[in-house]
Amino acid sequence: MVAVFDFGGQYAHLIARRVRELGAKSELVSPDISKKDLKKLSPQVLILSGGPASAYDKNAPKLDKQIYTLGIPILGICYGHQLMAYQLDGKVSSHSRKQFGKEFLKIEKSPLFEGLKNPQIVWFSHGDQVEKLPDGFEIIGSTKSAKIAAMQNLKKNFYGIQFHAEVSHTPDGQKILSNFLFKIAKAKKDWNLKKVRENLVKSLQQSIGTQKVLMALSGGVDSTVAATLLKEAIGSNLHLVFIDSGLLRKYDIADLRNVVKTVGFKNLKIVNAQGIFLNSLKGVIDPEEKRKIIAKLYFSLLEEHAKKIGNIQFLGQGTIYPDRIESAQTSKHADKIKSHHNVTLPKGLKLKIVEPLSDFYKDEVRLLGKILKIPDQFLNRHPFPGPGLGIRILGEVTEERLNILREADEIFISELKSSGIYNKVGQSLAALLPIKSVGVMGDSRTYSYIIALRSVDTTDFMTADWSKIPHEILEKISSRIINEVRGVNRVLYDITQKPPATIEYE
Ligand code: XMP
16 A cells, blocks of 8 residues: 655645556555554555645644654655655755746656656746755756755665656656656555445445435536446435536536436436525625535535435535545645535535545546446536536626526537547636627627636646647637627637646636
8 A cells, every 4th residue: 555645735635646547556644643553554655745834844744753764665745855855854945946837857867767758847836945965865856946856765765856746747757656656665556446346335335224315416427426336335225316506507407317317317306496596696706605605505405305305314425536625625734725515515414425436536436437337428528516607607697697608618518529629628618707898790899798718638637738729629619609699709718727727717
């Protein structure tokens, strides 16, 4: 097992995910764990993640120093690299020249960099630096502004890298992790999703027994896969509900009916709640407030429905790992980014929560879906957030804005599908900006809304690059939106990476 110490950076979880992708079992552990408790987990490998703290701060999360004496190979990444240097008596300081984004790393001969070109493109995201090596270490990588960007202690099998090998912006990052895991630390390749599926179904059967579960379907990948697992585990004790909040796209309900028919779900009820949501969102512009209102209403409708069915003990949720990360539920050291719909449960909720996918990342969920024989057309669907178009309309949500956005979104998505691009990109969306700009149509001046289109390439949804959609296709989409959607006179294409931007606009 590979123990990934979670220092609260968003990327801690991504490391665990990457390790599993390479075929080794990984688990997140809290930095507060003692040497004794860690030994009980019998890890073969330790990885210290990045995190927002500074190693030299009094309150920064630290490692039990005894852990360095266990004789287990360690890789420190970003904060983990700095912490290892600091705790082994090197020196770390804040640097005047901050490094964020792409850097060129000049590498030295090291088992960590075996088979790699020199220099390497790597991704930095931290203000601190290792200034003095700890005893027994040597430099194996430097950049223009960070002399000790990578270090090793060959005797102890300790390695530290200042950059994030786990993000897709470091193109050879997986190779570096693989070198560390399998060549240096001799980790076992024994993580396999088929086994995981069997264990999941068994553990769902054990925890639910003969009780009833109510699960909200959305037609999206996560809730479909979660519900299919529950269906396998408890059969007709699974009850499904779909809440039509009115914040849906044009095709969502048709897609849902299609999934239900194909997967063979029974006991589905569609609750029409369009008016209630729109009323509650009147005048609300703050994105976090919108999220909270939507989530509260959503869960109260679910509870109401559960009462109607009677004797429901569990609420099934399609929550996946990144949802929990971004709501800072997985680590006390993380900064909260947003209140994710699935995890913002109302206080006093009477139902117990069952979340079969809460330890998995999106691409793992898709693989599980394949193993469960869910057709590709459903598994390849782009994610659609719980609060729906409510967070794709910036500012106040109104009927007029919803209608405009629905039309624009349908044109965008259907053009991506017909040009074969949809399945090649990670997620595409249209957002309505609540400002108007001047245009000219025919001979008249217009003063209308702006639609932003965003399409990203990503597999983990925690980092993303904007999709390089051919200009002629963008042109066709833009011209169709301007000509066919009343109330829009300008279309923008978003060319921001995540980070620093998120995928949704909110
Ligand atoms: P961001 O905007 O944080 O989004 O880069 C990352 C991924 O999460 C999706 N997302 C959500 N999914 N409930 C969900 O089920 C939510 O509240 C939610 N908010 C964002 C988003 O669409 C993207 O795929």
